[in-house]
Amino acid sequence: MSERSLPVDNPFVDPSIHETPSALQGEATLFVAEDASLTLGADSLIILDDRFVHREAANCCGLLPTRSKTTHSIPHYNILDASLDDLELTIQHALPTSKTSCRPSTISYTLIDKSSINAAKSWLAKLLDLAYGNSQRNKRIKVLVNPFGGQGAARKLYASEVEPLLRAAGCEIDAQETTHSGHAVEIARQLNVDAYDVVACASGDGLPHEVFNGLAQQQKPRRALRKVAVVQLPCGSGNAMSINLNGTNSPSFAALAIVKGLRTPLDLMAVTQGEKMYWSFLSQAVGIIADCDLGTENMRWMGSARFTVGILTRLLGKTVYPAELAVKVDIDDKQAIKAAYSHVRSQREDVSGRREWEAHQDLDGDKHDSLPALQYGSVLQDVPSDWEKASLPTLGNFYCGNMAYMSPDTPFFAAALPSDNHIDMVNVDGAIPRLKALDMILAVEQNKMFDMDVVNYRKVSAYRISPKLRPGQKVGYISIDGEKVPFEPFQVEIVGGLGTVLSRNGAVYEFEGPK
Ligand SMILES: Nc1ncnc2c1ncn2[C@@H]1O[C@H](COP(=O)(O)OP(=O)(O)OP(=O)(O)O)[C@@H](O)[C@H]1O
Numbered sequence: 001m002s003e004r005s006l007p008v009d010n011p012f013v014d015p016s017i018h019e020t021p022s023a024l025q026g027e028a029t030l031f032v033a034e035d036a037s038l039t040l041g042a043d044s045l046i047i048l049d050d051r052f053v054h055r056e057a058a059n060c061c062g063l064l065p066t067r068s069k070t071t072h073s074i075p076h077y078n079i080l081d082a083s084l085d086d087l088e089l090t091i092q093h094a095l096p097t098s099k100t101s102c103r104p105s106t107i108s109y110t111l112i113d114k115s116s117i118n119a120a121k122s123w124l125a126k127l128l129d130l131a132y133g134n135s136q137r138n139k140r141i142k143v144l145v146n147p148f149g150g151q152g153a154a155r156k157l158y159a160s161e162v163e164p165l166l167r168a169a170g171c172e173i174d175a176q177e178t179t180h181s182g183h184a185v186e187i188a189r190q191l192n193v194d195a196y197d198v199v200a201c202a203s204g205d206g207l208p209h210e211v212f213n214g215l216a217q218q219q220k221p222r223r224a225l226r227k228v229a230v231v232q233l234p235c236g237s238g239n240a241m242s243i244n245l246n247g248t249n250s251p252s253f254a255a256l257a258i259v260k261g262l263r264t265p266l267d268l269m270a271v272t273q274g275e276k277m278y279w280s281f282l283s284q285a286v287g288i289i290a291d292c293d294l295g296t297e298n299m300r301w302m303g304s305a306r307f308t309v310g311i312l313t314r315l316l317g318k319t320v321y322p323a324e325l326a327v328k329v330d331i332d333d334k335q336a337i338k339a340a341y342s343h344v345r346s347q348r349e350d351v352s353g354r355r356e357w358e359a360h361q362d363l364d365g366d367k368h369d370s371l372p373a374l375q376y377g378s379v380l381q382d383v384p385s386d387w388e389k390a391s392l393p394t395l396g397n398f399y400c401g402n403m404a405y406m407s408p409d410t411p412f413f414a415a416a417l418p419s420d421n422h423i424d425m426v427n428v429d430g431a432i433p434r435l436k437a438l439d440m441i442l443a444v445e446q447n448k449m450f451d452m453d454v455v456n457y458r459k460v461s462a463y464r465i466s467p468k469l470r471p472g473q474k475v476g477y478i479s480i481d482g483e484k485v486p487f488e489p490f491q492v493e494i495v496g497g498l499g500t501v502l503s504r505n506g507a508v509y510e511f512e513g514p515k
């Protein structure tokens with residue numbers, strides 16, 4: 001993905017208000033020296049300091065937005081922490097150093113004299129209120145670093161891009177490297193959920209998948225999943241979680257988004273396959289996507305082009321992936337899906353204001369301890385009689401998702417919402433004309449795929465798919481949250497708001513939705 005919009009605006013403040021809030025009039029400005037003042041604006045901290053004139057040359061490539069030679073502003077969103085130690089006032093903030101990176105930076109002033117200490121204390125409290133809005137300060141974070149994530153880059157990215165920002169924000173950090181596949185499941189299963197607010201995965205999407213599953217194996221799983229927010233510090237090769245929730249693939253901007261993140265319920269999808277049961281937070285793929293993701297290992301030398309080449313050769317060859325499908329359909333009309341999406345989006349501001357409070361409610365008490373019983377049982381039971389059944393001998397792409405972006409620039413599930421209690425299901429026939437198939441690839445990036453007549457887009461609450469090998473096919477692939485699972489029938493059902501994440505706006509993904 002080309003780097004998405006930088007989070008330099010303040011998501012906590014109504015953008016229609018451009019004046020200093022009236023409650024702060026008169027108290028909004030703190031004089032910190034004879035020639036310097038700090039003013040709380042509606043969306044940023046404004047620093048008026050004659051000494052900036054002389055410092056101009058040292059202003060880190062002009063990256064501090066400048067109003068005049070003596071005035072600088074820092075978005076409240078970028079303020080990490082602020083403190084007063086005797087007369088010494090210190091403000092930590094995230095300073096963008098490029099479109100893809102920011103680093104902590106410090107501003108400090110010595111107050112004129114002791115008489116201004118009380119005013120400074122209440123001014124600092126207001127600054128932190130504006131900086132954090134409904135977000136929790138000084139989060140206690142269990143960090144898990146996958147040393148092999150992102151082809152080995154995760155460890156270095158975490159140390160250089162992420163940790164300094166978390167520390168500058170006063171977060172409590174307990175970092176640990178995973179030593180083997182499945183280690184994050186074990187850590188999350190045993191985690192003392194009262195000691196942490198967040199589990200942050202410096203990894204791709206594989207570790208968050210494991211953490212959700214580990215929390216679901218705690219003795220009080222529902223409480224664990226509600227208490228601890230699972231987040232991603234994008235350091236892997238697939239970073240869909242961060243792109244969707246925070247609009248960025250950059251580890252440092254994601255760290256800032258987590259510092260400022262709002263607790264957001266996330267639907268989880270219960271998967272049963274054979275005797276196994278586990279949780280998926282992102283996607284399930286059968287057909288061309290799974291085949292290109294998992295069946296092109298022999299083309300790894302091509303790098304990221306491997307996926308595109310894989311898709312093109314299969315589309316041009318009209319490759320099909322036969323399957324039997326049974327679905328509990330909720331909404332199958334595209335206009336109705338758009339209307340439902342717009343409704344949630346329009347309520348976004350109400351919702352994001354309430355989330356923090358709601359998410360902390362009812363953490364204790366028996367009814368929140370255990371996982372809800374699955375409504376539709378497992379793949380080993382009969383398919384419920386009211387599900388729609390179809391035989392799909394020429395299925396091309398079967399893809400189900402819970403988030404909009406599946407990778408940078410591919411908002412495959414335009415109408416996906418974090419907690420609407422639906423799985424977004426897309427299926428496309430493999431026998432459609434080649435030109436249409438190629439159009440579809442381009443349409444994904446331009447957010448035009450949703451409306452294409454060859455694309456069957458539905459909101460569903462459960463389904464079962466039984467994939468078959470086509471004549472001559474030796475190996476079949478199924479991908480769940482990007483990881484390979486056995487090529488066997490599986491059943492999925494949605495469990496509304498079971499998981500908790502942090503997101504930038506507390507209500508919807510960082511995507512415009514279906515056009
Ligand atoms: N120390 C380790 N050694 C080997 N595997 C590990 C280790 N720690 C975690 N893993 C596994 O690595 C897998 C992929 O992790 P992750 O998604 O974080 O990285 P990634 O760079 O996106 O990787 P991939 O491209 O393989 O999906 C996870 O399923 C996890 O089980």
